[in-house]
Amino acid sequence: MNWQHLLSLPVYDLCAADKQEVFTPALLSLAKYHYHHSDDYRAIVDSVYPNFLESDKVPALAVRLFKHHLLKSIATDDIFRITTSSGTTSQQVSQIVLDKENAQRQQKVLATIVKQWLGGKRLPMLIIDHPNVIKDKFSYSARGVGIQGMSLFGYDHSYALNEDMSINIDAVNQFIDKHHGKNILIFGFTFIIWQYFIQQLNMQKMRFNLNNAVLFHSGGWKKLQDQAVSNQEFKSQVNAVLGNVKIHNFYGMVEQTGTIYVECESGFLHCPVWSDVIIRKKSNLEEENERVEGIIQVNSLLPTSYPGHSLLTEDLGIIFGEDNCSCGRKGKYFQVNGRLAKAEVRGCSDTQS
Amino acid sequence: MILNLEQKAIKILLPTNSTGQININLTTSPFSEKLIDELSQLGTFLMINGRTVSSIVAAGYWLRKSHLHVIKSQYQTEQLKAKGTVFHIAPGNVDTLFFYSMITSVLCGNQTVLRISNKLSEDTQKLLTLINQCFSELGSNSIISSLMTVIQYDYNDVITGQISAASVAKVIWGNDDTIEYLSQFPLRANIDNNSANICFPDRYSVAVIQINDETQVLAAVDNLLRDIKPYIQQACSSPKIVYWLNTAQCLQDKFWQTLDSQLIEQESLETTDLVSQLLYTQRLPLLLETKKINKNNCQLKQYSLLQVMEVESVTFASIKSHVGLWILLSLQIDELNDIALFEHCQTVTMSGIKQAQWQGWLNSVQQPMKRIVPAGQALAFSHVWDGIDLIDALTK
Numbered sequence: 001m002n003w004q005h006l007l008s009l010p011v012y013d014l015c016a017a018d019k020q021e022v023f024t025p026a027l028l029s030l031a032k033y034h035y036h037h038s039d040d041y042r043a044i045v046d047s048v049y050p051n052f053l054e055s056d057k058v059p060a061l062a063v064r065l066f067k068h069h070l071l072k073s074i075a076t077d078d079i080f081r082i083t084t085s086s087g088t089t090s091q092q093v094s095q096i097v098l099d100k101e102n103a104q105r106q107q108k109v110l111a112t113i114v115k116q117w118l119g120g121k122r123l124p125m126l127i128i129d130h131p132n133v134i135k136d137k138f139s140y141s142a143r144g145v146g147i148q149g150m151s152l153f154g155y156d157h158s159y160a161l162n163e164d165m166s167i168n169i170d171a172v173n174q175f176i177d178k179h180h181g182k183n184i185l186i187f188g189f190t191f192i193i194w195q196y197f198i199q200q201l202n203m204q205k206m207r208f209n210l211n212n213a214v215l216f217h218s219g220g221w222k223k224l225q226d227q228a229v230s231n232q233e234f235k236s237q238v239n240a241v242l243g244n245v246k247i248h249n250f251y252g253m254v255e256q257t258g259t260i261y262v263e264c265e266s267g268f269l270h271c272p273v274w275s276d277v278i279i280r281k282k283s284n285l286e287e288e289n290e291r292v293e294g295i296i297q298v299n300s301l302l303p304t305s306y307p308g309h310s311l312l313t314e315d316l317g318i319i320f321g322e323d324n325c326s327c328g329r330k331g332k333y334f335q336v337n338g339r340l341a342k343a344e345v346r347g348c349s350d351t352q353s
Numbered sequence: 354m355i356l357n358l359e360q361k362a363i364k365i366l367l368p369t370n371s372t373g374q375i376n377i378n379l380t381t382s383p384f385s386e387k388l389i390d391e392l393s394q395l396g397t398f399l400m401i402n403g404r405t406v407s408s409i410v411a412a413g414y415w416l417r418k419s420h421l422h423v424i425k426s427q428y429q430t431e432q433l434k435a436k437g438t439v440f441h442i443a444p445g446n447v448d449t450l451f452f453y454s455m456i457t458s459v460l461c462g463n464q465t466v467l468r469i470s471n472k473l474s475e476d477t478q479k480l481l482t483l484i485n486q487c488f489s490e491l492g493s494n495s496i497i498s499s500l501m502t503v504i505q506y507d508y509n510d511v512i513t514g515q516i517s518a519a520s521v522a523k524v525i526w527g528n529d530d531t532i533e534y535l536s537q538f539p540l541r542a543n544i545d546n547n548s549a550n551i552c553f554p555d556r557y558s559v560a561v562i563q564i565n566d567e568t569q570v571l572a573a574v575d576n577l578l579r580d581i582k583p584y585i586q587q588a589c590s591s592p593k594i595v596y597w598l599n600t601a602q603c604l605q606d607k608f609w610q611t612l613d614s615q616l617i618e619q620e621s622l623e624t625t626d627l628v629s630q631l632l633y634t635q636r637l638p639l640l641l642e643t644k645k646i647n648k649n650n651c652q653l654k655q656y657s658l659l660q661v662m663e664v665e666s667v668t669f670a671s672i673k674s675h676v677g678l679w680i681l682l683s684l685q686i687d688e689l690n691d692i693a694l695f696e697h698c699q700t701v702t703m704s705g706i707k708q709a710q711w712q713g714w715l716n717s718v719q720q721p722m723k724r725i726v727p728a729g730q731a732l733a734f735s736h737v738w739d740g741i742d743l744i745d746a747l748t749k
Contacts, residue, residue, distance in 0.1 A: 043638040047662070048653045062632035068674075069639050282624040284657075285631065295624065314628060341625045 001026055006301065007108065009273045011116050012329035016322050019331065023276060026301050027309060031058040034307035037073035041307040060297045060312040063255055066094040074099045074305045083145055085254045094255055102305040106258035109302060110149050113272050117248055117262055118153055118214060124179040125154020126172070128188025128197045130161045143189060145257060146218065150187045160188075165196045169206075176208060183212045186242075189219035190249065194234060201241050213245040218252060218260070222339055231267070251315075251336050255308045256300040261334075266326045268333035275300040277332050279319050280312065293318045293337055314340045354378055356438070356466070356519040358504060362512060366469070367503035369485050377519045377541075380435035381462040381496055383748050384425040388460060391497045393418040398487040399480075406476050408449045408583065409483065415453065415734065421460065424736055424744070433748040435462030437521035437543060442535055444526040445470045447588045451503075452480065453734040454524055454743075459500050461747040466516055467503045514538045521548045522747065528555045551746050553739055556699035556723070557672050558731060560592035561692065563705040564604045573704050574611045576729035580702060582620060583732055587677035590700045590731045594667060594682045596692050598706060605683070613656035616679060622658060630678040634660050637682075640671040654683075669695055689714035696721045699739060704728035 009022065034041045035052070045052045049059040065071065072079070078099045085094040098106070127147055134144040151157055158175040162168050175184075188197070193215075201207075215238060224234065235247050251269050252260035259275035271277050278287060279294040288294035296317040299310045317336045325333040358365060359373030381388060396416025403409030414420075439458045443451030451469050458465040469477070481503065488498040506512050517523060517538035525535050532552045540548035560580065564573055581591045597605055622630065634653055641651050641664060654661040660680045664671075667682060672695060686692060689711060694701075701722045703711055711725060723740045726733065736743045 040639055044635050047638040047651045048634055048655075050652065062628060062635055064628075064632050065635055068636060282627075283621075285627055295628065312628065312631065314625075340628065341623070 001029060001301065001304075003105065006274065007112070011113055011272045012270060012331055014273050015330050019273060019276075023273070023299075023301070027058055027276075027299055028056055030301060030304070030309050031307075033304070034073050034309065038071060038307050040069060040071050041073070058299070058310050060299075060310040061307065063094070063253070063311045063313050066096060066255055066306075066308065067092040070095050070097065071308075072097040072306050078305075083254055083257065096255055096257070096308065097306045099305040102303065105302055105304075107149065107152065109258040109272075109274055110260065111152060113260055113262065114150070114153050114216075117216075118185060119183075122153060122155045123183050123185040123214075124156045124158075124175070125151065125185045125187060126158050126160055126175050127151075128160045128186065128193045130163045130165065131159045132163055143219075145254060146189070147187070149257070150185075150216065154185045154187070161192075161196055165192075167197065167200050167204075176210070181212070183214070184210065186210075186213055186215045186245065188217055190217045190221065190234070191219060191223040193217055193238075194224055194229065198237050198241050202237070207241060207243075209243040211244050213242065215242070215245050215247045216250065217247070218250045220339070221336070225338055253298070253311075253313065255311055256298055256302065258302045259298075259300045264325060264327035264329060264333070267335075268320060268325055268327070269335060270325070270327075270329050271332040271334075273331065274302060277317075277319065277334055279317060279334075282316075285312070290319050290321060295340065296334075296336065316340060354519070356516065358466075358502065358516075360512070362506050362509060364505045365502065366481050366505060367484055367501060368488050368498050370489075371502060375438070375464065375466060375502060375519075376499075377438040377464055379464050379499060380437060381500070382430075383433040383435055383462045383744075384421075384428070384430040384460060385462065385496075387496050388462065389418060389421045389425070391491060391495055392416050392421060392456065392460065394491065395484065395487050395497065398490070399483055402486070403479065403483050406479060408476055409480050411733075412449055412452050412480065416456065424460070428744055433461070433744075436547070436747050436749050438464040438466065438519055438541070439522045439524060439747060440516050440520040441465065441467040441524040442526065442531075443467060443469045445472070447584050449477075449480070450526065450588075450734070451477075454526070455501060455503070457736050457743045458524070458747050459497055461744060463500065463747055465501050466520070467501075468516075469503060469505060471505050471507065510538075517541075522551060523549075524551045524553075524743075524747075526553045545749055547749055549746065551741060551743070553741070554697070556589040556697045556739065557594075557675065557695070558590050558592050558700035558702070558722075559594040559596060559692075559694070559698065560702045560704060560728060560731075561596045561598055561686075561689070561706060561711075562600065562608075562728070563598040564600045564608065565705070567604065567607065569705060570604060570607050570611060573728065574608055574615060576702075576704055576727075578612060578615055579729045580731035581679060581681075582616070585620075585622070585626065585677050586679050588732060591677065592681070592700075592702055592731060593672065593675045593677075594684065596684050596686050598686055598689065609654060609656060609659065609661050613659040616658045620658065622678060626678050629676055630660060630680060633674065633676050633678070633680055634662065636674060637662050637664075637671060640674055641666075641668050642670075666693070690717065694721050698722040699724070700731050701725045702728040702731050 079097055080100040080103055081098045083096040134148050158171050160172050249263040250260045259272055261269040263269050276299040278297040280297055281288045281294050293316055296313045296315045303309045315336055316338050317334050319332055319334045322332045323330045354377050356375040356377050365371045393416055396413040399409050399413030441454050455465055455467045517540055521541050521543050525532050536550045562573055638651055651662050651664040658679055661683050663683045698721050
């Protein structure tokens with residue numbers, strides 16, 4: 001794959017036909033690359049998708065596979081970092097094997113996408129989390145990776161929370177006073193922003209008037225849905241507490257770090273040129289039509305050190321169209337509606353429930 | 354002595370009018386005529402009022418008087434005494450097993466407390482509703498309603514400890530971790546010093562099938578379907594592996610196609626389960642270590658609902674990680690001696706193989722499985738389960 005060329009492509013400007021011409025052959029050659037470089041991937045493909053090499057159809061791996069097996073397409077000596085998904089102690093976490101090149105490419109692509117929304121200059125950055133989430137350098141948690149990745153777009157990084165998740169109000173005030181009148185970047189995970197920042201500020205009846213701020217947030221809506229908080233409600237509360245800040249949710253996962261899907265002004269997540277989203281039918285996993293909810297499959301050109309280029313997620317979503325979003329950006333645009341019900345371990349052997 | 358289940362954290366599902374005060378000294382003679390009489394009335398009630406649900410009909414059928422007498426005839430019942438209060442912890446989702454575990458305990462005259470999963474299937478809820486209805490018809494003098502209590506609670510050391518301390522035996526269905534966890538709570542000391550944890554750990558089951566011509570396909574399909582359809586093949590007794598004994602490939606193909614089309618006609622999988630099915634089929638080549646030993650090739654035959662993985666041998670990991678969901682490993686054998694079973698094998702079903710033939714196999718080498726049954730009867734409950742005689746274990 002010619003990454004120099006790929007990286008020179010505009011993020012949101014290729015129409016469907018033009019993107020297809022670049023993306024489809026690149027994904028296929030990437031899949032073949034993994035077939036030849038990952039014994040595990042080849043074993044899966046040979047057993048489950050024996051016609052792969054002739055059919056040119058790239059199979060999607062179940063994303064949970066990375067929670068059970070360490071899949072890699074590089075030599076052990078070349079492992080630069082193993083990224084893990086967040087998860088409570090009882091859950092297994094995904095393990096993503098990165099070499100230096102792949103890690104750098106993730107950063108590069110992430111930067112290119114984020115610049116589309118923040119502009120080219122670094123901004124003073126307020127992180128809605130506590131500083132210790134990025135401690136462990138070799139094995140980052142998803143939260144650490146997210147913060148680490150986004151930190152490149154800011155300077156004067158200030159953390160808004162203490163380790164016990166209470167607000168460090170001095171740090172927040174200091175940051176806001178210091179950067180008064182400047183464009184600032186606020187970043188954090190959706191639930192943490194809601195629960196430990198906005199709700200707490202609300203309770204303490206504190207208000208800010210940040211008119212030049214952009215709030216970038218991610219991490220999923222599951223916990224907020226449990227509290228019946230919609231994206232709409234989230235936005236209006238954030239605006240009520242922080243002022244007229246621009247709010248961009250984004251969707252992404254540790255298994256495909258880099259290619260994030262940012263929510264536009266019209267409220268849709270946008271596919272960057274280096275990745276593709278397909279919705280699969282809930283009844284049989286075949287490809288679903290536009291405007292019908294199904295399971296999200298994500299294809300990305302970034303993963304070279306591990307075979308994570310085509311993944312069936314456990315998220316539900318709807319594609320609303322391609323190339324014709326009212327915000328003007330090209331490419332597919334979609335929404336994420338939540339997660340599939342959790343798979344239960346069941347059977348005679350399970351009495352834990 | 355009274356065990357008080359009238360607690361906030363405990364939900365009593367049966368009997369619905371229970372006061373929650375369980376007399377732990379109340380027992381009755383094992384297999385007494387009154388017990389058999391009331392249990393068979395319950396059976397009739399279930400067969401009539403639950404006729405739309407096959408698992409309830411099967412439960413009712415198990416309780417017919419003649420069958421209870423057959424069991425009784427196998428024991429010197431006049432010398433048996435009830436053991437006392439027995440605490441059963443039922444498996445999560447294999448619903449009807451809890452019923453048989455509880456009934457066998459009641460048949461032995463024991464005061465019986467059963468903890469079931471917080472997530473109940475529709476069929477289980479229906480079964481409980483019907484038993485409650487039957488209890489109110491039997492009236493307040495009924496012995497079985499005074500010996501049966503079904504509860505739900507989130508696992509909680511205090512409650513588990515309390516009920517354990519009031520019981521002389523626990524019947525635990527679960528994986529190794531669950532069994533270890535639940536075994537640690539001390540039982541009530543008794544004068545006979547025979548308190549005991551009766552444990553049913555995780556097991557797996559296999560099918561052996563021989564088909565000689567097309568006319569035999571349909572019956573073989575029906576039987577395997579009966580064994581794997583309930584509980585989306587997640588019961589320990591549902592075969593996970595099919596060993597084909599000298600059966601032509603075209604007959605096997607015909608068999609799988611027929612099985613699949615019958616499955617689609619009768620069943621479907623939820624999206625979560627479809628994804629789990631895909632996950633396990635993708636895991637299988639890795640669990641079977643195909644690349645490491647560079648053989649043990651496996652090849653998926655993908656049908657609509659059914660997934661068949663043709664394999665050369667089976668690894669322990671591939672069995673332990675099996676999730677049901679109508680995935681079968683398929684192996685070719687020339688003789689029964691080619692079957693290699695793991696220690697935790699529970700049931701082997703035989704289809705199209707004469708008893709004389711498998712008897713010879715049994716006699717030649719010691720096999721670990723707990724039972725051999727004709728195909729189609731893998732899920733039929735017996736009071737001797739996993740080699741444990743429950744009547745023996747629950748009486749003194």
